[in-house]
Amino acid sequence: MPDSEQVVHINGHSSLFSVALQEKQNSMTKKLPSDSVINLDHGDPKMFEPYWQKMGDKCTVVISGWQSLSYFSDITNLCWFLEPELVEEIRRLHHLVANAEIEGHYIVVGTGSTQLFQAALYALSSPDSAEPINVVSAVPYYSSYQAVTDFLRSGLYRWAGDAYKYKGDQPYIELVTSPNNPDGFIREAVINGSGGKLIHDLAYYWPHYTPITTPADHDLMLFTVSKCTGHAGSRIGWALVKDKEVAKKMTKFIELNTIGVSKDSQLRAAKILKAVSDSCRQDYDNFFDYGRGLMAKRWERLRSVIGRNGLFSLPEYPMEFCNFFGELTEAHPAFAWLKSEEEESKDTESFLRAHKILTRSGKHFGVDTTYLRISMLDREETFDLLLQRLSNMSSKGRENGA
Numbered sequence: 001m002p003d004s005e006q007v008v009h010i011n012g013h014s015s016l017f018s019v020a021l022q023e024k025q026n027s028m029t030k031k032l033p034s035d036s037v038i039n040l041d042h043g044d045p046k047m048f049e050p051y052w053q054k055m056g057d058k059c060t061v062v063i064s065g066w067q068s069l070s071y072f073s074d075i076t077n078l079c080w081f082l083e084p085e086l087v088e089e090i091r092r093l094h095h096l097v098a099n100a101e102i103e104g105h106y107i108v109v110g111t112g113s114t115q116l117f118q119a120a121l122y123a124l125s126s127p128d129s130a131e132p133i134n135v136v137s138a139v140p141y142y143s144s145y146q147a148v149t150d151f152l153r154s155g156l157y158r159w160a161g162d163a164y165k166y167k168g169d170q171p172y173i174e175l176v177t178s179p180n181n182p183d184g185f186i187r188e189a190v191i192n193g194s195g196g197k198l199i200h201d202l203a204y205y206w207p208h209y210t211p212i213t214t215p216a217d218h219d220l221m222l223f224t225v226s227k228c229t230g231h232a233g234s235r236i237g238w239a240l241v242k243d244k245e246v247a248k249k250m251t252k253f254i255e256l257n258t259i260g261v262s263k264d265s266q267l268r269a270a271k272i273l274k275a276v277s278d279s280c281r282q283d284y285d286n287f288f289d290y291g292r293g294l295m296a297k298r299w300e301r302l303r304s305v306i307g308r309n310g311l312f313s314l315p316e317y318p319m320e321f322c323n324f325f326g327e328l329t330e331a332h333p334a335f336a337w338l339k340s341e342e343e344e345s346k347d348t349e350s351f352l353r354a355h356k357i358l359t360r361s362g363k364h365f366g367v368d369t370t371y372l373r374i375s376m377l378d379r380e381e382t383f384d385l386l387l388q389r390l391s392n393m394s395s396k397g398r399e400n401g402a
């Protein structure tokens, strides 16, 4: 048994270490062995690698030893560790894609949007409040919210679960992920209370995943290069924040947490975002066109396999006019949200693990184990292996008369 599998068994679920180990083995052998454990638990966005390989040196960043030494980037900016090049490219890309209203918003950069999420919780809660503020999100919600919110047992905020069930008249923070992780649907806040504050996580509101129907214009919006361009390893996210005091508090959180955000990463992110914007102005190699084509093909293939094996169902998405592409398009989410169609409710995650496919069970998203989430963002050969195994499940099922 390879080490990677041992790790998986010891922990009872996938670990980042096992993925890294598997990947190291794969990169050494170049080809993914047909009996590999495939890890589609994390939304690790490796499918964009061929595009960036093709871009060659267009995105190479050279930082000399004497550069980027200071903690400070722009002391005239409210977010004093935000690199001006990154500001310029964030603004340019939002203008081009028209997915978010940037005027009237402060930009705060973070070490991924995960750090910004925590900064936002800090900024939206009150130190004078007798009780921690309740943090809610409608099911199925992004699985990390609960873990991150409760990790430090903060006296300022606490996880309070499903927003649909929230009855309290106490102040609350509602997290709205749109398109939603895990199910890919466009969402709005579900609580109609007066004491609520909203965080809109728009990590997937980009044209390769979903039709861009309107520029989002919320009080606090989170974006990340991780899902936009696939550069999760650079750990760069940004928040667009209307309220100056909230933006200041978020900046303070990041100052105390990590004394700013890596300049090297910001410069790299700026270069990558510039390449994306430049690509949108030409007739070839348009990044979003490429991404949408790839996602559409994957979804078509997945739907065909799922349709044939009859074990699961997938959500259906409406056709909508995408302002970016200037045509009717359908969503092609970053995750497939599968529901078991078996009569008896099953632990679908364990079922797929037995077929060496690691996924994330519905229980992590506030629903039951008949649901599971599969990443659609891995490399092509991993995706091929997934489809092959899902197809074999159906043929085995037929052989058994199931």
Ligand SMILES: Cc1ncc(COP(=O)(O)O)c(C=O)c1O
Binding pocket: 043, 111, 112, 113, 114, 115, 142, 177, 181, 201, 203, 223, 224, 225, 226, 232, 235, 236, 237
């Ligand atoms: C909805 C959502 N928000 C945030 C993140 C994390 O983004 P980052 O890599 O910028 O921390 C993810 C990652 O999967 C996500 O799905």
